[in-house]
Amino acid sequence: MTFDEYKQLAMRTKKDGDFNFDIKHSVYGLSGEVGEFADCIKRWQIYGKELDRENAREEIGDILWFVALAANALGCSLDELAQENINKLARRYPEKYTDELANARIDKY
Numbered sequence: 119m120t121f122d123e124y125k126q127l128a129m130r131t132k133k134d135g136d137f138n139f140d141i142k143h144s145v146y147g148l149s150g151e152v153g154e155f156a157d158c159i160k161r162w163q164i165y166g167k168e169l170d171r172e173n174a175r176e177e178i179g180d181i182l183w184f185v186a187l188a189a190n191a192l193g194c195s196l197d198e199l200a201q202e203n204i205n206k207l208a209r210r211y212p213e214k215y216t217d218e219l220a221n222a223r224i225d226k227y
Contacts, residue, residue: 121196125186137191144188151180 135143155177162169189196209225 121186121200124182125190125196128183128186129190131183132187132190140187140191144184144191147184147187148181151177151184155181 132140133143155174158170158174158177161167186196189199206225210223211219
């Protein structure tokens, strides 16, 4: 499945709304789902519980749904966004990640 195929299938479950509604829904939803993912990691890292990988995967999937909603509201292709992000990372880190390159952000100048 491509990202754009995912977006098309995911958007059949979105609530009806205009741009303002959808963009707010995506931001609030992302905030909540990232918090739920963080809580999953907190239980593992801070409270010493076993990592609930099934829950972590579910939360990442929910994050992906809200990313798709934001892209849909903005009229963006997820496939194109993914490629644009990879291109940016390739400019920023031509060989691999380093702290020096992260601080230099050569792709911004």
